[in-house]
Amino acid sequence: xxxxxxxxxxxxxxxxxxxxxxxxxxxxxxxxxxxxxxxxxxxxxxxxxxxxxxxxxxxxxxxxxxxxxxxxxxxxxxxxxxxxxxxxxxxxxxxxxxxxxxxxxxxxxxxxxxxxxxxxxxxxxxxxxxxxxxxxxxxxxxxxxxxxxxxxxxxxxxxxxxxxxxxxxxxxxxxxxxxxxxxxxxxxxxxxxxxxxxxxxxxxxxxxxxxxxxxxxxxxxxxxxxxxxxxxxxxxxxxxxxxxxxxxxxxxxxxxxxxxxxxxxxxxxxxxxxxxxxxxxxxxxxxxxxxxxxxxxxxxxxxxxxxxxxxxxxxxxxxxxxxxxxxxxxxxxxxxxxxxxxxxxxxxxxxxxxxxxxxxxxxxxxxxxx
Numbered sequence: 001x002x003x004x005x006x007x008x009x010x011x012x013x014x015x016x017x018x019x020x021x022x023x024x025x026x027x028x029x030x031x032x033x034x035x036x037x038x039x040x041x042x043x044x045x046x047x048x049x050x051x052x053x054x055x056x057x058x059x060x061x062x063x064x065x066x067x068x069x070x071x072x073x074x075x076x077x078x079x080x081x082x083x084x085x086x087x088x089x090x091x092x093x094x095x096x097x098x099x100x101x102x103x104x105x106x107x108x109x110x111x112x113x114x115x116x117x118x119x120x121x122x123x124x125x126x127x128x129x130x131x132x133x134x135x136x137x138x139x140x141x142x143x144x145x146x147x148x149x150x151x152x153x154x155x156x157x158x159x160x161x162x163x164x165x166x167x168x169x170x171x172x173x174x175x176x177x178x179x180x181x182x183x184x185x186x187x188x189x190x191x192x193x194x195x196x197x198x199x200x201x202x203x204x205x206x207x208x209x210x211x212x213x214x215x216x217x218x219x220x221x222x223x224x225x226x227x228x229x230x231x232x233x234x235x236x237x238x239x240x241x242x243x244x245x246x247x248x249x250x251x252x253x254x255x256x257x258x259x260x261x262x263x264x265x266x267x268x269x270x271x272x273x274x275x276x277x278x279x280x281x282x283x284x285x286x287x288x289x290x291x292x293x294x295x296x297x298x299x300x301x302x303x304x305x306x307x308x309x310x311x312x313x314x315x316x317x318x319x320x321x322x323x324x325x326x327x328x329x330x331x332x333x334x335x336x337x338x339x340x341x342x343x344x345x346x347x348x349x350x351x352x353x354x355x356x357x358x359x360x361x362x363x364x365x366x367x368x369x370x
Contacts, residue, residue: 003022003024004022004024005022041053041054041055041080041083041137042054042055043070043073043076043077043080045073046068049068049069049070049071050068050070050071050072050073050075050076051066051067051068051069051070051076052066052067052068052070052076052077052079052080052083053065053066053083054066054080054083065083066083067079067082067083077137077139077142078132078133080134080137094134094135094136094171094174094176094177095131095132095133095134095135096127096130096131096132096133096135096138096167097131097132099135099167099170099171099174099176100124100163100166100167102170102174103163103166103167103170106170109166114256115233115235115239115256118235118238118239119159119235119292120159120162120163122156122159122291122292122293123156123159123160123162123163124163125293126146126150126156126160126293127146127160127163127164129146130142130143130146135167135168135171135176135177135181136171136176136177136178136181138168138181138184139184140184140187140188143164143184143185143188144188144189146160147160147161147188147189147190151293151296151297151300152293152296152297152299152300154190154191154312155312156292156293156296157190157191158190161185161188161190164185164188165182165185165186168181168182168184168185169182199309199311199315199318200315200318200319200321200322200323201228201308201311201315201316201319201368203367203368203369203370204370205306205308205309206228206319206368206369207369207370208306208307208308209221209224209225209228209306209308210225210369211306212302212305212306213225213275216305217278218298218302219279219282219288219289219290219298220295220298220299220301220302221302221306222275222278222279223237223279223287223288223295223313224299224302224313224316225271225272225275225316226268226272226275226276226279226287227313227316227317227320228316228317228319228320228368229268229269229271229272229320229363229366229368230252230266230267230268230269230272230320230339230363231266231317231320231321231324231339231340231341232252232254232255232266232317233256233314233317234295234313234314234317235256236254236255236256236286237286237287237288238285238286238287238288238292239254239256239286240252240254240283240286240287241253241254241286242280242283242286242287245276245280245287247268247273247276247277247280250267250268250269250270250273250356250360251265251266251267251268251356252265252266252268252276253265253266254266255341264338264339264341265338265356265359266339267339267356267359267360267362267363268360268363269360269363269364269366270364271364299313317340319368320339320340320363320366321336321340323366323367323368324336324339324340324362324363324366326366326367327362327365327366327367330365331361331362331365334354335354335358335359335362336362338354338359339359339362339363
């Protein structure tokens with residue numbers, strides 16, 4: 001604090017100024033209140049403790065409910081729903097977890113593809129710190145901090161923002177949250193969208209991945225190599241039934257998303273058979289050893305370690321597709337579609353089933369390295 005006479009900086013607990021000797025008059029220090037949208041409450045620090053306050057305007061008269069003595073700001077924020085509960089005559093607060101259950105029962109949610117729902121459920125699990133929060137009490141700063149703290153680049157953070165928007169929109173429709181809260185969610189900032197994940201890896205980048213695998217045997221690099229040589233999606237790795245993975249026969253029976261993509265015979269190129277054998281015993285989440293949060297965190301570390309471009313893991317699948325396209329007409333479009341899981345009904349009627357041997361010849365012909 002500043003001395004009341006000479007204006008020199010002195011310790012807050014000083015009774016007298018060390019410079020001029022002036023006796024100091026102790027004053028309570030009150031920090032600026034942190035404001036939420038109208039009707040949701042606010043918290044502020046008074047002395048060494050925090051206070052929760054709810055102010056409601058009815059008929060031109062402002063009433064206030066307060067509760068002090070909280071050791072931390074978080075405790076005061078978490079008490080706000082109870083103040084609203086008392087103000088509403090015991091009306092129950094509506095938590096994020098409760099509203100998300102309504103989201104899951106909605107028609108729009110049920111129309112989402114299983115693959116996309118899986119991604120959204122992963123995003124929801126990242127929101128665990130706010131499961132018990134009343135939706136109406138959520139504040140921009142804490143939600144921005146939640147999103148910023150998520151491992152991974154653009155897409156995991158975007159999915160969390162999407163779920164937050166779905167929860168708030170449902171709460172608004174149920175009339176348990178002010179409509180202005182939707183604007184709060186829209187204000188959440190995301191990192192810049194990375195280079196399109198449909199960019200293919202260069203031969204030099206693939207070599208860097210192989211060098212990393214040979215040096216570290218890091219599982220995340222193994223998954224990247226498998227996707228680049230098989231054309232599998234990230235979601236397909238997580239959904240894979242390991243009983244249908246046969247390294248010796250160089251085939252994986254799996255796939256998701258489209259009719260052409262489901263339960264297809266995916267050829268395993270000669271080069272990645274040893275990689276597949278190495279990762280298979282550690283599979284817990286489909287073909288992956290850990291959950292999606294850890295997967296994306298490790299992906300970011302692998303990107304940094306190898307120095308390759310910060311593309312999403314989907315680019316590995318596009319790398320396979322691009323390299324197969326480069327050897328057309330030696331490999332036909334129908335063969336490529338059968339490997340990748342794309343549908344072309346006209347070609348399928350003409351050529352019918354493509355054998356595993358033909359697919360293996362195709363993936364073994366790809367030029368992925370310099």
